[in-house]
Amino acid sequence: QKEVEQDPGPLSVPEGAIVSLNCTYSNSAFQYFMWYRQYSRKGPELLMYTYSSGNKEDGRFTAQVDKSSKYISLFIRDSQPSDSATYLCAMSLYNFNKFYFGSGTKLNVKP
Amino acid sequence: SAVISQKPSRDICQRGTSLTIQCQVDSQVTMMFWYRQQPGQSLTLIATANQGSEATYESGFVIDKFPISRPNLTFSTLTVSNMSPEDSSIYLCSVVTGEKLFFGSGTQLSVL
Numbered sequence: 234q235k236e237v238e239q240d241p242g243p244l245s246v247p248e249g250a251i252v253s254l255n256c257t258y259s260n261s262a263f264q265y266f267m268w269y270r271q272y273s274r275k276g277p278e279l280l281m282y283t284y285s286s287g288n289k290e291d292g293r294f295t296a297q298v299d300k301s302s303k304y305i306s307l308f309i310r311d312s313q314p315s316d317s318a319t320y321l322c323a324m325s326l327y328n329f330n331k332f333y334f335g336s337g338t339k340l341n342v343k344p
Numbered sequence: 345s346a347v348i349s350q351k352p353s354r355d356i357c358q359r360g361t362s363l364t365i366q367c368q369v370d371s372q373v374t375m376m377f378w379y380r381q382q383p384g385q386s387l388t389l390i391a392t393a394n395q396g397s398e399a400t401y402e403s404g405f406v407i408d409k410f411p412i413s414r415p416n417l418t419f420s421t422l423t424v425s426n427m428s429p430e431d432s433s434i435y436l437c438s439v440v441t442g443e444k445l446f447f448g449s450g451t452q453l454s455v456l
Binding site for chain 1: 448
């Protein structure tokens with residue numbers, strides 16, 4: 234069993250839709266949770282970072298962590314064609330000496 | 345945050361040759377990681393490079409194939425040696441700063 238599971242998609246939505254991206258994990262010791270956006274042939278860009286259960290909002294993006302269910306989500310409101318990319322979830326233990334990544338979900342937002 | 349400059353951004357190489365990828369960070373960082381991302385796949389950790397110590401390699405990666413240097417707290421290199429087409433990937437350096445992991449822009453390597 235992988236430590237982090239993420240639906241690879243692809244996910245195709247119309248412009249303006251609310252997008253929900255999800256990851257599950259098996260290691261209850263994970264302390265820090267991140268979402269990255271990666272455009273084709275580019276390095277991942279850190280979008281959201283959180284270390285506690287609950288919601289964290291930044292503009293059109295909301296990161297949600299449920300440690301009891303070992304489940305994290307990224308919501309994108311009013312999705313734009315420029316949001317079309319691959320989204321990676323990532324997690325780490327308290328000491329940051331290793332990070333665990335999901336396989337990435339490819340999102341396509343149609344104009 | 346950290347600004348990470350990675351060079352070259354892309355290269356096309358012949359089988360059997362070597363390529364050295366450079367990673368320059370705009371601040372001093374202790375932990376630096378090198379990842380490989382094969383087409384359509386997620387990130388695979390090659391090694392962790394901490395200044396002042398030998399790099400620590402993950403299972404399936406060896407120093408002879410992927411030698412790493414870390415001469416100071418802002419710079420590192422990864423060499424991909426004796427390349428084969430299976431080495432065609434994006435190679436990424438990344439650093440931890442402020443409890444967050446940041447990535448360089450990546451090196452897209454194609455081996456013919």
